[in-house]
Amino acid sequence: MKIRSSKFLKTAPAVLAGLIALSGCGNNNSTNSESAGNSTGKTVNLTMSAWGNPDELKIYQKGIDAYTKAHPNVKIKLVPVASDGYEQKLLTQLQGGNAPDVFYISDSTMIKLVQNNSLADLSEFMKTDSSYAKADEFAEGLWGAAKDGDKIYGITMDCNPLVMYYNKKMFSDLGIKTPQEYFDEGSWNWAAFDEVTKKLKDAGKQGYIGETWTMDTWIWSNGGFTYDDEGNYVMDQDPKAREAIQFVSDLKEKGQMKYAGSLPKGQGLDAMFMSNQVGLIAAGRWLTPMFTANNLEFDYIYWPSNTGNPMEPVQVPIAFVAVNKVSKEQEEAMKFVTFYVSKEGQKARLSGNGSSVPSVSGIDEIITSDKTVEHAQYFIDAREKGYANGSLRQFKGRVPGLSERINEQFDLLLLGKQNVDQTIENITEQTKKLTQESGTAN
Amino acid sequence: MQNQRRQLAGLLFITPQLIGLLVFSLFPVMYALVLSFMDWDGFGARTFVGIANFVDQFNNPDFWTAMRNTIYYMVLVIPFNISLSLLVAVGLNKVTGKGLYRVFYFMPVVTSSVSIGVIWMWILNGDFGILNSLLAHLGVQGPDWLTDTNWVIPSIAMLSIWWGLGNNMVIFLAGLQGISRSYYEAAEIDGASRFRQFLSITLPLLSPTTFFIAIMAIINSFQVFDQAFVMTNGGPAKASYTIVYHIYQQGFIDFKMGQSAASAMILFCIILVFTLIQFKMSKRWVHYGE
Secondary structure: OOOOHHHHHHHHHHHHHHHHHHHOOOOOOOOOOOOOOOOOOOOEEEEEEEOOOHHHHHHHHHHHHHHHHHOOOEEEEEEEOOOOOHHHHHHHHHHHOOOOOEEEEEHHHHHHHHHOOOEOOOHHHHHOOOOOOOHHHEOHHHOHHHEEOOEEOOEEEEEOOOEEEEEHHHHHHHOOOOHHHHHHOOOOEHHHHHHHHHHHHHOOOEEEEEOHHHHHHHHHHOOOOOEOOOOOEOHHHOHHHHHHHHHHHHHHHOOOEEEHHHOOOOOOHHHHHHOOOEEEEEEOHHHHHHHHHOOOOEEEEOOOEOOOOOOOOOEOOEEEEEEEOOOOOHHHHHHHHHHHHOHHHHHHHHOOOOOOEOOEOOOOHHHHOOOOOOOOHHHHHHHHHOEOOOOHHHHHHHOOOHHHHHHHHHHHHHOOOOOHHHHHHHHHHHHHHHHHHHOOOO | OHHHHHHHHHHHHHHHHHHHHHHHHHHHHHHHHHHOOEEOOOOOOOEEOOOHHHHHHHHOHHHHHHHHHHHHHHHHHHHHHHHHHHHHHHHHHOOOOHHHHHHHHHHHHHOOHHHHHHHHHHHOOOOOOHHHHHHHHOOOOOOOOOOOOOOHHHHHHHHHHHHHHHHHHHHHHHHHHOOOHHHHHHHHHOOOOHHHHHHHHHHHHOHHHHHHHHHHHHHHHHOOOHHHHHHOOOOOOOOOOOHHHHHHHHHHHOOOHHHHHHHHHHHHHHHHHHHHHHHHHHHHHOOOOO
16 A cells, blocks of 8 residues: 555644654743632642551541631642652652642651752741641650741641550460550569560560661650650760660560561551450550541550650651742642641531541540540540651651661561671761761751 | 655655754753763753762662663563574564464563553462462462562563564564574475574574574663552662662752762663673674675
8 A cells, every 4th residue: 555645744843843842841830720700719739748557548528628618719729649659759849730639748858858948838828827827736756857947838637646555365365464454553664575475475465566767666665765855866875875765676586576577568567456366556546546446445555654754755656738939829738738727627627537536626526525445545645645757756757768768677687697786887887877868967 | 866866855754863873862961971970950051060979870879770670670570581582583483473463472562661560569469469369379479579588570570572573572582593404404405303403503694683682671671660660669668779860869868969870871881882892792692694
């Protein structure tokens, strides 16, 4: 068949132009706002990206709906992004100038975005009457890396202070005294924890499942420090910190603790807890909905303390919501963000949802009124005494990549590849190196 | 004139593909080369640092860990991959219902690496995995395949061998079908056994195919990433931390784009050297038909 090249050649340039346009498509808008107006009554379009499972996304939508109901001229599009690779996608969008107006940020990403100047400073706006939330409504330990001096670059939309979960039924079936009973006697301490996990092990169960990232809480529970309250690294000089790491390592060596890193990916501590294989695990409130849905008999308990105090500070996993510095709708985005994290916004999102804890004071009844699990109040107490990654006590969160490096070292320890002294030495070396490289030294 | 028009038409037809190649392959490669001499965290200004990123790589213990793991993986995968796929191809060459077998063997190839990874995570689960269950029936206590530092690379290698088998088998089959029957007939008349025929006819005449598969196997082995990413995150204790995982870790976890690009360039050079050596050596053992 003969090609009718003349006809083709006439149309080809147009087709080609279209293809080139398609292959190089990209907008030069500074953000995804398709503003058709502003807060003067015309429609304002905002986008917000977040990670989360379908249930969580519904919860975020509640917060958005509550805002748009009160502000009919504002349209907010929620853009769900898979948690795996969320950070990479967000950074790529920011770099390309087409990131959403508002976005979720993990505690470890926050410092990178503060450093590269991607986030709008919310501090001045939060002082105005237009802001739905005030800075002093949030516990001081929950700012993490989002607060730099007086400047505020992100706000926790809720939080998840660490407590321990224990399987009440297992304890009762095995006739082992519960952590709560120890606590009521004033003796819920390391010795009790050691005793309980030994009894569970002797009964053919796993006592406790440990994770590398909770090591700071163990150290604090012994009155030790990784960083002091000024954000100076002190772990290598602190015998109490060493003692705590040794305690965890010994638990693992004695078979009273299973290391989560030796569990296959996808076979988590939650599954083991639900299948009655383990007596104690540590987590925030995120496991509660799943456990209650499965009618598990469980309760919460403070982290065991070794200082004589009933409780010591714990880590508080958090995430932030922030405003894109180059959003065309800065003011509306800030308004929305402060609403989203405000009492009203958190109430709209967290009511009837048992997977996190309010980060703002004054609405704790959301947690405490839920009688499904007896000691929900422990979450509130833990929040008040807790520290988020990136706060001065957890300064490592302000050094890009350091948290991962530290966890790698604890991983080696708990896999039996190195001893405590070597672990501390390696962490110290990595901490000094990365802190110096990042220029974030306090 | 007519010829010129035809050439132009052909050129226009391949233009979209060409644009894709330039925009999504060639430009990123060139950009990565430029980036490997820069200090850049993915934002803001890039600082020229000369060869510092390359020097850093050679001083970085993680880089050597990654190289060690990758080479260990290659040593396990390549010989098994080539020999097994050749054996299967020879076995299937004359069997009835060849098409059906081919489909079975080829099926994993068209499955995405993530799906494969997830399925194998459960097959290899130390507590509940089907593999350890089967071994238990035989009275053997299976290891914790993916969480034992000694077993994780062999486990990933095992998966890769199974995964790549179908692809190489199909290529070998094509090669086998290109060998003329007359050679075998002549050998039979001379009294050569089946094994002798395989050694003296099949293997030499299949050498261009084997050569191609060997090159691809080396390149693919150096680029192993998906399995480690999906199944183990490079762990436990960096035991499955491969060179491409190292590139990813530096670029998208640590945001050291320059360092990441430098390790990618080093990998490119290593693959290039290996391929050149293979080409050089191929003159001795690859027999192209006249």
